Amino acid sequence: MPYPSDFKYTKEHEWIKADGKIATIGITNYAQGSLGDIVFVELPKPGSELTAGKAFGSVESVKAVSDLYAPASGTVTEVNGELNTAPEKINQDAHSAWLMKITLKDPGELNSLLSAADYEKFVADEGAK
């Protein structure tokens, strides 16, 4: 699956798409693949503050839990309620099953994240290890 070029990526396998000051966040196809069938997603409440690089929630499969790390700093405005009853949507299409939307504190932070091409290379290297 190609990685959307209008997304930015982190080494912790999150994606973030900015639209001015609003950004949408999710996890990548690679992440959902390594986790396996997702059973539960733990997300912060709207209004919570995120700090870039810090853990803000988690994604669970039957056998593993992965922390989620904020790709950028900001305030949570909306959380994807569908994931409460249908977390499998992430497995089905990780790049459209968004986790939450935030108001960015500093859109400039996204410049230090990976582009689709860089992320693809990063994932290829991970697989080779």
Place this chain on the structure above:
Amino acid sequence: MKHMTRKATRHISQNEGLIFEKSSAGKAAWKLPPLDVPEVDTAALLGASERKDLGNLPEVSEIEIIRHFTRLSTWNYAIDLGMYPLGSCTMKYNPRVNEVVARLDGLANAHPYQPEKISQGAMRIMKSLSDCLLEITGMDAITLQPAAGAHGELTGLLMVRAYHESKGSPRKKILIPDSAHGTNPATAAMVGYAVENLKSNAAGMVDAAALEAQMNEDVAALMLTNPNTLGVFEQEIHRIADVMHAKGGLLYMDGANMNALVGKVRPGDFGVDLMHLNLHKTFSTPHGGGGPGSGPVAIKKILEPFLPTPVVITKSDGTMAFEYDRPHSVGRVRAFYGNFGMFIRALAYILANGPDGLRQTTEDAVLNANYIRKGLEGVYDLPYSTPTMHEVVFSDKLQAKKGVKTMDLAKRLIDYGFHPYTTAFPLIVPGALMIEPTESESKEEMDLFIESMKSIAEEVEEDPQMVLDAPHNTRVSRLDEVAAARKPILRWKPSV
């Protein structure tokens, strides 16, 4: 006959329902003797606190209960049926004399608070067990209070913390090898310590040089399992202990793998400061489907002031008592004295063995594991060539090329009449197959196991789908764990 009658031909395949599905009003399995005191008016006595309805509890007869649980039991695998090759679980024979002595009236019906005058028998059991365990471990003092291994780890780390506090600072970190059992870091966190990982070296042992670099005055203790979860004895244990002690740290040993050491070497002799034991592993008390266990913690003298209260002492007149006045104790980790029923069983096991039996048991445990290792070498990938003791860890590397993983191999093993080995642990071996036969397995049983594992490896080459779809011969096939976690159904509910 137009319809099939609903009578099963073999009980093993009966679809025994839930007990609630058999319940109907008026059936009873109980009868109380008549009251020898006046009846009471419950409403008058309890008022608003009176309970009117016990909801959907079942009403069934005695024979239905006997059949229900007997049928359920036939769906279980058990040590009484065959080998459990589970690594670090030490699934050995559970001697039946243990069950008999545990049920003797004066012991089974002893109330923990009964006067010490009529508790001397129980206390003598605790003392005798303690003495034996101290001799086996080479330590100075012991608490029998913890209810299981993890509980013992908690107790041990509480004592570590108390010790360091008495020296001026509790310190901040516990070092834990990446091969450790999950209870180790979970426990450290419960006691308020940060966990720092210690990488294993290429031989699967603690990298003593790395340890030396990571050890400093912020580290309270190293939690070590020895032999480790790969079955490898930490050969540099002397250096490891010295490194810890040089900077005032303590060496904690997780005693889960004592089955490789009893009667051959004593942890107290090789520098361990405190350790827990698993009576439900090394000392034959039954697993019972997941417990009860018992996790005594044996310590060196320096930690004695911090033992949980109470402690069994012998008075000058020779009688025994519980000592509560211990100002530096970490307190209690549970009510009463510990899983006393397990003390009886463990002591009976030790008495049945004696020094020669214990030594022979350990030798057979190590012999058995090495026999299996030899039998499966080349058939499954052996990630570490280091000599192993009572358990061995293979990986699914060879089979993974055909898309077959350790869990699949384990499920296929069920079709051959065995319980699976431990899958996917330790974490440092991707796709691990962790095998510990224990001394309770005969050569015949192990030959059967080796043949089965070889046959499965062949199946992977010739017909991998057969392995991927396993098990085929069980009452239920693979269960949907994903659905169970996504939409948990954790109790029965009456249909509306």
Place this chain on the structure above:
Amino acid sequence: MRYLPKSTADREAMLKSIGVRSIDDLFAPIPAEYRLERDLKVPRQMAESEIVDWFRERSRENGDGHATFLGAGAYYHYRPVIIDSLISRGEFLTAYTPYQAEVSQGTLQSIFEFQTMICELTGMEVANASMYDGSTAAAEAVMMAVRLTGRRSVLIARSVHPEYREVLTTYAHHQGLPLKAIAFAENARLDLNALAQSMTPDTACVLIQSPNFFGTIEDVDAIAEIAHKNGAMLVVSIAEAVSLGIVEPPRQADVIAMEAQSFGVPLGFGGPYCGVIATRDQFVRQMPGRLVGQTNDRNGKRGFVLTLATREQHIRREKATSNICTNQALVALMVNIFMTIYGKVGLRELAKQNLAKTAYAAQQFGKHARVLFPGAARFNEFVVETTEDPYAVNSRILGHKIVGGLPLKKFYPELGNASLWCCTEMTTRTAIDTAAGMVAESERSMKSAKEEVEEVAG
């Protein structure tokens, strides 16, 4: 050794196939400086008959055949015989933890039934597959409330079992959680004013026990209101499970931490027992301990599995809800069978008998000594205050092969010569009358001794 299934020939053949000369070669990894060259100094190997004799002696030294009035967190109830018949089956006794569901359906289905019945009895929505015991279940339930509320301090009723409070203190101390004890009132119930005054915005939960350590039933509604109004959770500990047969469960609790020993688990000098945590669905992911869930296999057949394992130590490691691994499965099976035997009607009748015996005993003792804490309903325990030191009274009662109530001085010094007495369906009228008679005698002789002294002094 008779547990070892190998002959010398077997061992030799195995050593040969491994390619070593002797078993010592396999122990070479142990540095020579540590290898034991001597026998362990443990008693010599015993025959089975000797083992039985040895423990029989211990049993005799332990006062078999005594009647007991002890309760205080461990209760003497009748254990129907089929409990041991069933749990002694090797398929239950010697089975491993049910991680491999396909070969553990017996254990898993019985745990599912256990979880269901605990929910029905406690009025909660979900229950786990057991904790070590009531004391650790209470401590873990408090930790749950701390995690869920994000608050740090805990209020705990002084009428909670003293050893439970000690355990909580141990657990809380190293997590830096401040604990505050709340006094009990004249009727032994929690002092509601003291509670209200002690609530702060940092109170994570209130821990009470009901029936409490003195046998008195707490006003759970009122306590829940105070706690919830302040955003704190209510954790209720239940030490005498039989009470649930006749006493309304604390339905307003957020978490219930139970000790199920009364349900078919032998007194056994303090363990193994059976703790359980039950709570509401919304809190399940913060609940420690194993959980069994219903699901289907590939052919749509109903089956059971351990689930929500991501809370547990083997996955979460340092972020686990608890470090618990081995729990009390076989003991929980005893509890399960007991609840099934007595069921909907029997548990109520059993509880009623306990109530009746205790009411009679309290009345008899009350004729000559003082039964404390009137004014609130109690279940099967009550507190008696004697003029004489209760240890002395009990010493004489012991001569009749009866163990008297627990003297409370060491736990509650302010209660003076008080002792805690428990009556169950196993307590006979004869035992009650004998004990009450001896207490009466003690009161009479103390009174006449006092009068004699006054006569002499006056």
